[in-house]
Amino acid sequence: MRGINRLDLATSEGKVLGDNYQTDHWKLRGGPAGLHLFNRTTGLNILLDDVPPPASLYSRAPRQVSIAITNRCDLACAHCYAPKSLDELQFDTIVRWLTELDEHGTLGVGFGGGEPTLYPEFALLCQCLAHKTRLSLSFTTHGHQIDDALAESLRGSVNFIRVSMDGVGATYESIRHRSFAELLSQLKKVQSISQFGINVVINGQTLPDLNDVAIVAADIGACELLLLPQVPVRGVPAISSDDMQSLRRWVDSYRGPLKLCINESSAEGFPTCDPLVQEPGLRAYAHIDARGVLKPSSYSDTGLKLSDGSVLQALDQLAHDLEENNI
Numbered sequence: 001m002r003g004i005n006r007l008d009l010a011t012s013e014g015k016v017l018g019d020n021y022q023t024d025h026w027k028l029r030g031g032p033a034g035l036h037l038f039n040r041t042t043g044l045n046i047l048l049d050d051v052p053p054p055a056s057l058y059s060r061a062p063r064q065v066s067i068a069i070t071n072r073c074d075l076a077c078a079h080c081y082a083p084k085s086l087d088e089l090q091f092d093t094i095v096r097w098l099t100e101l102d103e104h105g106t107l108g109v110g111f112g113g114g115e116p117t118l119y120p121e122f123a124l125l126c127q128c129l130a131h132k133t134r135l136s137l138s139f140t141t142h143g144h145q146i147d148d149a150l151a152e153s154l155r156g157s158v159n160f161i162r163v164s165m166d167g168v169g170a171t172y173e174s175i176r177h178r179s180f181a182e183l184l185s186q187l188k189k190v191q192s193i194s195q196f197g198i199n200v201v202i203n204g205q206t207l208p209d210l211n212d213v214a215i216v217a218a219d220i221g222a223c224e225l226l227l228l229p230q231v232p233v234r235g236v237p238a239i240s241s242d243d244m245q246s247l248r249r250w251v252d253s254y255r256g257p258l259k260l261c262i263n264e265s266s267a268e269g270f271p272t273c274d275p276l277v278q279e280p281g282l283r284a285y286a287h288i289d290a291r292g293v294l295k296p297s298s299y300s301d302t303g304l305k306l307s308d309g310s311v312l313q314a315l316d317q318l319a320h321d322l323e324e325n326n327i
Contacts, residue, residue: 001161018136021306029063029105031278033049033279034048034052036048038107038172040107040137050315059106059160060286060312061101061104061106063276064110065283066287068082068288068289069088070119071083071087074144075115075177078175079203087290089290091125095132099132100105108159110138117145123154129157130156130157138158140162141162143163143313151192160196161190161195163196163197163199164199165213165217166206175205190222196221196222198217198224199231200227203239207246207247213259223258225258226262226263228262229263231265281296281319281322286318287300293305
């Protein structure tokens with residue numbers, strides 16, 4: 001995922017002050033671009049790029065990982081790429097994987113699915129990882145399963161939430177088959193947990209609603225709008241080239257308060273900024289699906305089944321396999 005028209009990483013000339021900048025709130029990652037400091041509490045990134053570290057100090061794990069902890073979902077959106085199955089990862093396995101990745105330089109994990117709030121002991125998983133690791137925890141949700149009790153149990157453990165909102169009003173309801181007014185009410189609970197952003201799948205149906213999506217998202221307190229051009233899945237076609245051109249024009253003209261982001265696979269042709277261009281591929285991102293398959297992205301058909309061994313070893317093997325096959 002890339003930010004549009006926004007540089008989130010500062011140089012070593014920046015200065016940080018305040019109670020939230022205690023040493024134990026920071027995580028350090030080495031790479032070819034320099035030393036990357038990250039504060040999961042504030043979301044602040046600082047890149048110390050004056051003297052890049054030697055290759056021996058490069059972090060081995062990806063900066064960010066996403067994990068589909070369950071494929072279960074109580075909605076049935078046509079554009080969803082997640083398999084319609086009951087696959088689900090084991091609690092202890094997730095903790096073991098993420099503890100290892102944390103130790104080797106991963107900065108954050110994003111839980112998805114399926115609907116991650118349907119995962120048994122989801123709140124306990126977040127609490128455990130917030131305590132055992134220095135990872136930033138986020139998750140993507142449709143929002144309708146978050147009640148007051150779940151919100152209370154997630155508060156203090158989760159650093160960011162992404163809520164799916166494909167269009168507004170009747171457009172949203174035709175896709176999600178849930179009340180849009182109910183979603184807006186649910187977002188008050190989301191806002192009580194952590195900062196949050198809005199995800200919107202972009203296709204011919206949702207594109208005309210994009211101005212309203214951005215206005216509603218800003219009004220309800222979101223800080224980010226993630227644009228997800230539709231990918232082909234189970235007979236649903238990819239976004240058309242005309243709609244992609246319209247989306248580019250919309251991005252160019254947007255002057256609202258939200259930070260705009262777009263998924264990596266669709267970033268070409270958009271005014272993106274990436275201070276870490278020397279860390280592509282598995283240095284930047286990896287995905288683990290609900291069957292325990294390690295992939296270069298959630299959309300990829302290429303992957304490696306994780307065994308009881310090291311995640312780092314599996315990442316090295318996957319990188320080797322991708323290089324051999326020129327993927």
